Amino acid sequence: MDLSFLPKKYLIGLGKVDLDKLSEIRLRVGFPVIISYNFKKSYLSIDGATLFGDKAILCQSEDVNFIINTVTEFSLYAHNDRIREGYLVTKSGLRIGLAGECVYDGEKILTIKNFSSLNIRIPNEVFGCSEGIFKYVINDYTVYNTLIISPPFMGKTTILKDLARNIDAKLSIHVLILDERGEFENVVGENIDKIKFSTKNYGFNYGTRVLSPQVIIVDELMSKNDWTGVLTAKNSGVKVVASCHSDNIENLLRKECFIKGVFDRYVFLGKNDVVGLLDCVLDGEFNRL
Amino acid sequence: MRILFGVVSIFICVFVAYSLTSKYTERRIYFKSFSSFNKIMKTELAFSKNSIINIIKKLPDDIFKNSANWFFESGQGDVPIFKNCTDEEKDFVKNYFDTIGKSDSLTQIKFIESCQNVLDEKVLDAETNEKKYKSLYVKLGFFFGLLIFIIVL
Numbered sequence: 001m002d003l004s005f006l007p008k009k010y011l012i013g014l015g016k017v018d019l020d021k022l023s024e025i026r027l028r029v030g031f032p033v034i035i036s037y038n039f040k041k042s043y044l045s046i047d048g049a050t051l052f053g054d055k056a057i058l059c060q061s062e063d064v065n066f067i068i069n070t071v072t073e074f075s076l077y078a079h080n081d082r083i084r085e086g087y088l089v090t091k092s093g094l095r096i097g098l099a100g101e102c103v104y105d106g107e108k109i110l111t112i113k114n115f116s117s118l119n120i121r122i123p124n125e126v127f128g129c130s131e132g133i134f135k136y137v138i139n140d141y142t143v144y145n146t147l148i149i150s151p152p153f154m155g156k157t158t159i160l161k162d163l164a165r166n167i168d169a170k171l172s173i174h175v176l177i178l179d180e181r182g183e184f185e186n187v188v189g190e191n192i193d194k195i196k197f198s199t200k201n202y203g204f205n206y207g208t209r210v211l212s213p214q215v216i217i218v219d220e221l222m223s224k225n226d227w228t229g230v231l232t233a234k235n236s237g238v239k240v241v242a243s244c245h246s247d248n249i250e251n252l253l254r255k256e257c258f259i260k261g262v263f264d265r266y267v268f269l270g271k272n273d274v275v276g277l278l279d280c281v282l283d284g285e286f287n288r289l
Numbered sequence: 290m291r292i293l294f295g296v297v298s299i300f301i302c303v304f305v306a307y308s309l310t311s312k313y314t315e316r317r318i319y320f321k322s323f324s325s326f327n328k329i330m331k332t333e334l335a336f337s338k339n340s341i342i343n344i345i346k347k348l349p350d351d352i353f354k355n356s357a358n359w360f361f362e363s364g365q366g367d368v369p370i371f372k373n374c375t376d377e378e379k380d381f382v383k384n385y386f387d388t389i390g391k392s393d394s395l396t397q398i399k400f401i402e403s404c405q406n407v408l409d410e411k412v413l414d415a416e417t418n419e420k421k422y423k424s425l426y427v428k429l430g431f432f433f434g435l436l437i438f439i440i441v442l
Contacts, residue, residue: 073340
């Protein structure tokens with residue numbers, strides 16, 4: 001994992017922790033650096049993970065600027081489309097969530113400046129983590145239109161990545177990944193195409209037309225547009241495996257963007273708040289399987 | 290022997306005088322490359338949006354590239370070229386590198402356009418100075434060498 005975009009003192013501290021157990025680094029200017037270590041909140045000190053905030057490295061605005069400058073290679077303009085969406089992606093595919101001052105031109109957001117917080121997500125590759133749900137997703141030699149649902153930080157993207165690998169390896173059908181945020185960097189395979197950094201809607205339309213996928217995999221359906229894109233793909237005969245934030249079927253149905261009848265399988269994760277643990281699987285009519 | 294010594298003196302004096310004008314040549318090269326870089330940046334911002342680091346990598350090896358690298362990479366020691374710049378020019382260069390790349394394309398393009406006029410003036414000024422002082426220094430060197438030649442004779 002390439003964390004070389006972090007200031008030296010952070011790297012010294014991180015050098016003393018098991019990076020496989022690290023899932024998040026949170027930086028807030030003027031406050032101790034918080035890490036999610038072994039899925040528990042800890043602080044980052046020069047000596048590694050600690051439970052004591054007073055021993056932690058204090059995040060300074062220079063640290064935040066250093067990270068932004070290193071990741072963007074001093075070229076914010078080249079990353080502004082993503083900055084406007086509130087995130088950056090490092091060369092190795094780590095996503096950095098940004099908080100700062102939004103600059104508007106009328107209704108349109110121009111950029112974000114004076115960054116005050118960063119949330120660095122460390123994706124953990126868990127090979128084989130989708131085995132438990134694969135049998136619910138598979139339908140002869142193709143897959144069901146499947147929606148993977150959980151609250152944030154419950155392993156949806158990790159499961160999607162592994163599902164993509166599984167579909168590629170076991171079904172050997174053409175998979176198109178709409179990688180809006182560059183998080184599927186390490187997911188490669190002989191049947192896998194990837195459209196990076198495009199909007200989902202563009203990816204659905206363009207991808208379906210020119211790449212002829214059999215399955216489209218897409219992370220985090222958020223807006224009505226995203227759902228419409230899924231419907232377009234479905235109506236074109238392309239299967240879709242997607243993820244979405246929610247915690248139960250009631251809240252999912254309450255979502256303004258939700259379109260009934262799009263998906264044939266609803267996979268809920270995060271049973272007992274355990275990351276990646278399968279809770280239940282529902283069919284298209286919301287019957288438990 | 291005296292004639293030979295005199296002739297050598299003239300050559301040495303002219304060479305020394307010519308060498309003393311190198312700061313004007315360096316300044317001309319610096320601002321000319323700076324101006325080119327500024328124009329490249331404008332194109333990059335409007336179209337391909339390569340990172341500054343990559344753009345600088347592709348520049349020819351000269352004093353401007355060293356100076357730009359100093360701002361983005363080393364930041365240690367003295368800024369190359371600063372010994373040949375006025376305080377106003379130093380502020381301009383520092384401000385340029387503090388601002389370039391640090392915002393969205395539209396803001397950057399406006400900034401670059403505002404800098405281009407200043408850079409054009411600097412290039413013109415540097416070229417005029419180089420011509421003026423190079424010729425003056427060489428003449429002075431020649432006359433000084435001639436003086437030595439006459440004294441020796």
